[in-house]
Amino acid sequence: MCSIYSASNAWRVQQVTGEVKRAYRSPLRAESARRTRASVREAATxxxxxxxxxxxxxxxxxxxxxxxxxxxxxxxxxxxxxxxxEALDVATAGDEAAIAVIDRPEVRESLADPDRLIADLARHGTALLGRAGPLLAACVGSAGADPEMAELNELGARTMAADMRRVAEALDGHGLLAVPVDEAADVLFALCSPMLHDLLVGRRSWTAERYETWLARALRLLLTPR
Structure with a gap:
């Protein structure tokens, strides 16, 4: 559910908008170009x-x-x-659509449903980090040596903080919070972070299933009424 670094989607939308203004291309040529981009993107990843x-x-x-x-x-x-x-956005979202994860219909449905919000957050977040975690680590690892990576790293952190604030506000709106919204947003930001996922899954060899179960339980214990 958390969009992590998908703030770069805004950058991609500008590229897509620009492409629309270019000369007409046949569907076959457009599909060939898409396949080429995908091949390059996968190799680069x-x-x-x-x-x-x-x-x-x-x-x-x-x-x-x-x-x-x-x-x-x-x-x-x-x-x-x-x-x-683009590689990071596709890994984050799981497809090529230039839509941030937090703005997708399935995520909006989860935010509106108090009975599944935390479980969906843990499930979507686990899947997202499983796909995008290695690229996020590459971004963090390169931030000290490359200004564009440093900018992307900072942008991603701000975006995730804003998204977790939206999740905290949704929990509060459903009467599910036992702590202030500000504290809930920070707890969500910390527990759903790619760094913590890497520590448990990457370094401690937790399975995705174990991480998802733990994350849902931890969020309920720290955020919701006993």
Whole structure:
């Protein structure tokens, strides 16, 4: 449920809007371009995770994707940072739609349903971090050496804080909070963070099922009336 670093979706929306204004392209050509972007993105994701953002070059991405360097520049005119933004957004959302997770219909339904809100938060958050966790770690690891990664890292933290505030307000609106909204938002921000997920799943070898069960129980114990 938490959108983590999907604030970069706003950047992607600008790119999509810009594409609409370009010359008409046939459906076949558009699909071919989409497949090329996906291949480049997947190859780049593997490299970003394996060796970090800073060490990865566009030339290496092209070689890993099996395409010409010019093809990568055509598919992603914004360069390596555009590839990373899109790779992170797709991993976060689970698809290519440029819609932040917090704004998706299934998440809005969860926020409106007091009986499933916490369980859905734990389930969606676990799945999201399972997909996007390695790229988030790459972003954090590169933030000290790359200004664009530092900016994305900070933007993601602000976005997640705002999203967790919306979740806390939804819990409060349903009468489910035993603590102030500000405290609830901070607890959600901490417990749903990619860093904590990495500690338990990545370093302590918890399964996704164990993490999801623990997260739901911890949120209920810390936030809801006894």
């Amino acid at each position: 593997a490299l970003f995770v394996a060796q970090g953002y800073v060490r990865t070059t566009v030339k290496e991405i092209a070689a890993a994707a099996g395409v010409a360097l010019r093809t990568v520049h055509t598919a992603y005119p914004g360069g390596k940072i555009e590839i990373f933004h």
